[in-house]
Amino acid sequence: MTPFSLLSVALLAAFHAPDSVSAPRPAQVDTLAVAAHRLAPDAARLDDDSLVFRLTSATPDAGARFVLVADTVHRRPRAVEVSDAYAMRLRIHRYASYTMIPLFALQSVGGNQLFQADKSGAEKPAWAKGTHAVGAAGLGALFTINTVTGVWNLWESRGNETGRTKRWIHSILLLASDAAFTYSGISAGDAENSQQTRDNHRNISYAGMASALVGYAVMLVGDH
Numbered sequence: 001m002t003p004f005s006l007l008s009v010a011l012l013a014a015f016h017a018p019d020s021v022s023a024p025r026p027a028q029v030d031t032l033a034v035a036a037h038r039l040a041p042d043a044a045r046l047d048d049d050s051l052v053f054r055l056t057s058a059t060p061d062a063g064a065r066f067v068l069v070a071d072t073v074h075r076r077p078r079a080v081e082v083s084d085a086y087a088m089r090l091r092i093h094r095y096a097s098y099t100m101i102p103l104f105a106l107q108s109v110g111g112n113q114l115f116q117a118d119k120s121g122a123e124k125p126a127w128a129k130g131t132h133a134v135g136a137a138g139l140g141a142l143f144t145i146n147t148v149t150g151v152w153n154l155w156e157s158r159g160n161e162t163g164r165t166k167r168w169i170h171s172i173l174l175l176a177s178d179a180a181f182t183y184s185g186i187s188a189g190d191a192e193n194s195q196q197t198r199d200n201h202r203n204i205s206y207a208g209m210a211s212a213l214v215g216y217a218v219m220l221v222g223d224h
Contacts, residue, residue: 082156082157089152104209104213106135110127110128110129110130110132143177147174166218177209
């Protein structure tokens with residue numbers, strides 16, 4: 001075969017050879033992340049904590065499209081401002097509450113001595129009468145102070161959602177104790193003449209103590 005023939009065969013082979021197929025390029029994925037956070041209670045800002053927008057290609061041949069992905073929303077508790085007087089009332093309320101259990105113990109011991117003396121017809125111990133009177137005055141002062149400071153602060157913090165359930169349970173239980181001790185004190189004058197009245201006086205007093213102790217324990221759970 002002549003050189004001219006070889007050159008002709010090479011040209012024909014090159015002309016009829018299939019075009020080289022390039023490897024398909026992987027789909028390009030562009031991601032645009034935009035986080036929008038609500039930093040303040042401003043109506044002009046978004047209510048959601050964060051939104052993520054991704055610009056991506058679904059298929060190699062399809063056009064680009066937006067995909068909206070909403071992250072889990074974590075709402076921040078709303079800040080509630082209280083006055084300096086609120087902190088002062090809370091401090092008074094808290095420190096006054098520390099005297100409640102000793103006063104309950106004092107009243108229980110003195111009252112039980114008087115109850116047993118009346119029941120048996122024995123002479124009432126002077127120390128029991130004095131102790132019971134002092135304890136009753138102390139409880140009256142304590143529950144007056146704590147009712148005023150507690151209800152006042154409950155109203156001022158009405159917009160605070162943190163610990164709201166505990167505050168309401170505590171308040172209801174302590175107000176129930178107020179009612180029990182008020183009735184018990186009013187009926188104490190007739191206790192010397194009637195065993196039934198003495199029984200009611202003691203039972204209602206213990207019920208008031210139990211309600212107050214449960215309300216006290218409720219506020220010990222957590223930071224209050």
